[in-house]
Amino acid sequence: MDCPVILIADIDRGGVFAHLVGTLALLSESEQARVVGFVINRFRGDLALLQPGLDWLEQHTGKPVLGVLPYLHGLHLEAEDALPVALFAHQPSPQPSPACGITSDLADVVDQPSRMASCFIRGGGKLRVIVPVLPHISNHTDFDPLRLHPQIEFSFVALGEAIPAADLIILPGSKAVRGDLDSLRKAGWEAPIRHHLRYGGKLIGICGGLQMLGRSIHDPLGLEGEAGSSIGLGLLELSTTLQAEKQLRNVRGTLMLEGAPVSGYEIHAGVSAGHALQHPAVQLEHGADGTISSDGQIFATYLHGLFESSAATDALLRWAGLREATTLDYRARREADLERLADAVEQYLDTAQLRELFTLEEMSCAN
Structure with missing residues (x-):
């Protein structure tokens, strides 16, 4: 493909001129010829101080600087498919109120069941939500509305890190459900999830997360790796079989919680079946979707974009324990x-x- 290319560099990271000149130098002559100019992104300060460097860059490379974009504070843009490390590295774990008298590690909290169920909401005022960072996590932008929500303390938790206590655990989508389920188990999440539910916590499974919550996952065609089957977490009476034809569709409907309107999209190869699906989580235009467990503690759905609908998010947050939810x-x-x-x-x-x-x-x- 022979098309013009602009190199864009983030000056906020430092070394912007080395970044641009070095990248250009590593390209072949034909690739260099396609580069028509540079853009400096996320600049803070006085542009006059940067101008000598811009002049040098143009003289050294023979390519024009097409502009300098300022640092836009508080700008939210949805990320690409890979989860940015900054979203879960070095972030503070959700901390309980000192009034609770317990530690922040879920392994410690589960040994104090009389305090676990209601401590976090009542003590700190915010809903504590955690999502494990699966090796093949997908559709992580599902959680952007929760990360930005002022009433939520949200954490992506890398596998291998201490699992913080929370009001709500969400199992996300996955590009390799059986492999990620195995990784989740090896990282020690299975027992804490069960303790979390035993003492009143809420659990959501989205797409691959729904599949993990069932009895079994079958991949007879080897679509996501070696053909075979895996035992699920066994928290829902359903099983999933991966099929060659992936389901792709935009959908809208109603949550079975409070009758809240919701819309989003489905993208999955798995087809689930079982008794649990007789109690759906969502009623979509084309039929029922997902399930709510008989004890009301687990909500599972194939619907991505679940939290982009304000009314649906409010209903889910109230279900999870945030009484005065305002999204x-x-x-x-x-x-x-x-x-x-x-x-x-x-x-x-x-x-x-x-x-x-x-x-x-x-x-x-x-306009």
Whole structure:
């Protein structure tokens, strides 16, 4: 593919000129010829102080600097498929209120059952939500609305780290469900999950997480690795078989919790069956989806984007123990941040030169 390329470098990380010059030097001559210019991203400070460096960069490489984008504080953009390390590295684990008189490690908390069930919400005021970082975690942007929620203390927890006490554990989607289930077990999560439920905690499984909660997972075609079957966590009366044809669809419907409207999408190869599905979690336009356990502590669904619907999120947070849940409009926030970025691009980049380089026609917006 012969198309023009712009190299964009994050100056906030440091070494921006070495990054750009070094990258260019490592490319072949034909690849270098495709590079039509540079953009410096996330700049803080006085542009006049940076200008000598920009002049040197253009002289040294013969490529133009097409603009310098400022650091946009508080900007939220959904990440690519890989989970950014910054989202779970060096983050503080959820801490209980000192009034609880217990430690933050779930292994310690489960030995004090009389205090576990209600300590965290009542003591700290925020709902404590944790999600294990599976080796093949998928659709992690499902949790962006929770990470941004002012009433939630959210943590991605790397496998191998101490498992913090929480009000709600969510098992996420996975690109390799059987392998990730094995990793979850080896990291010691199975017993703490059972203790969490025994003493009043809530549990959500989304897509691959739903499949892990069942009795078994079968992959007869070897779609996600070696063909075979795995024993699930056994918390729901259902089994899943991976099939060659993946289900892909946008959906909308109603949560069985409070009748809250919800919309999202499905993307999964697994087909689940079993008695648990007689008590669905969601009623979608094309039929029932997922399950709510008979004791009301487990909510499982194939629906991604579950928390993007404010009413559905409020219902789920109240179910998890947050009595006065008030969720902001995540979709409006996402759109506003995209508009904010677009405004910065228009203001700080040479859009006329960009249109010329990419042979784009003049564009205008009627706002």
